[in-house]
Amino acid sequence: MKSKIYLKEKATHGTALIPIAIHHLSYEEGIDNFFYLHWHYEFEFVFVEEGAMVYTIEDKEYCIMAGEGLFIHSNKLHSARSLNGMKCEACVVLFHPNLFDNNNQGATYSKFIYPILNGEMEFKIHFKCEEKWQQEVMNIIREMDDFKYESFSENELLLKSKLFQVWHLCYKNSITVTSQGRKNRNYKLERMEPVLDYIHKNYKEEISLINLANILPMSEGQFCHSFKDVMNISPIAYVIRYRILQSCTLLTETDWKIADIARNVGFNNISYFNREFIKAIGCSPSKYRTET
Incomplete structure (x- = not known):
């Protein structure tokens, strides 16, 4: 779709050296739309701490309640709104695929990133409390929320290690598309x-x-x-x-x-x-x- 390019988010997430962004979303009761339809190259993980959010990814809706999370694939159109005007608190972590390997031909990228990008493997999208590994993913994202006001350069290794943990859990529990x-x-x-x-x-x-x-x-x-x-x-x-x-x-x-x-x-x-x-x-x- 040619016009999709006009919905690309203009904000920059992180830097070339540390392509990570952490946002804490806080919306009072009665607010309808959190953000409009857009897309970006970064992967995105969301953890809802309070209230609820309704995410639309392409043409599917996901109702994310408090204690639940969401994975949004690179390049996917998505938007978010409140559920019945409820107050909402959430943590959003975005990071570029290059976080794992600046060389897109490298072994790490080829084995763990490219299969997700080209559809050979699929990650879980909606994280609930039903399985231990999903709870671990949400706990890590919640922990990363504490770094939103910290220096990323001073905590670079710790931030990256947490995202590697998240990716490891998602990759380990992904579905292989034959x-x-x-x-x-x-x-x-x-x-x-x-x-x-x-x-x-x-x-x-x-x-x-x-x-x-x-x-x-x-x-x-x-x-x-x-x-x-x-x-x-x-x-x-x-x-x-x-x-x-x-x-x-x-x-x-x-x-x-x-x-x-x-x-x-x-x-x-x-x-x-x-x-x-x-x-x-x-x-x-x-x-x-x-x-x-």
Whole structure:
């Protein structure tokens, strides 16, 4: 998605020598959105100390209660909001993949980082108290929260050792995606490419489910199941999300009226566009334009 680049977080996390950032989030009761839809190259671990947070990662929602945690993969679109306006305290630790090996061809990177980045292995996303190793991960993240006001350079070895512990626990308990599984997914994705190409070229026009299903061709029910299996989102929801991301480009690159932008990306109803934009991005189009 070309427009995804406009949702890249502009903040710098850490330094080239110590690519780590620790943030303590504290939100009073009644605050709705914590942060808008964005992505970054860094991996991210979250531990909720009090209250609850609802994270959206790509198109899946995770309700993280107090005492639970979350892993957010590199380059994944994500946003966070409160659960029913509850007060919330949380610790967020971000770190670049290069933390483990500045040489991307090195043995450590090749064995422990690259398989995660390219989808050969998958980490647990939602950490609960059900297993001891998940509790250990959350305890370490909670411990790292104490370093937020300390000198990272003076505690460099300790910080890195804690993240190595976290990665070790996640890696040890990761799921290996079989070569056959990857082949099947690649085949399914290749099969969907004509549909995705059609959406990307015609998103400004009216697109119906039957139009998309006929491209392969499949029945509407079979097509919906196959599309969601590959993209983790329904076909129509994907169309809407793609239109919203295109609108982000126009909001940041033009001075067009928001109503004109909505029509340009395929929305005939400005109210509907506003609702879908807020749902996807986490703020109104006008606020997105002024704050990005």
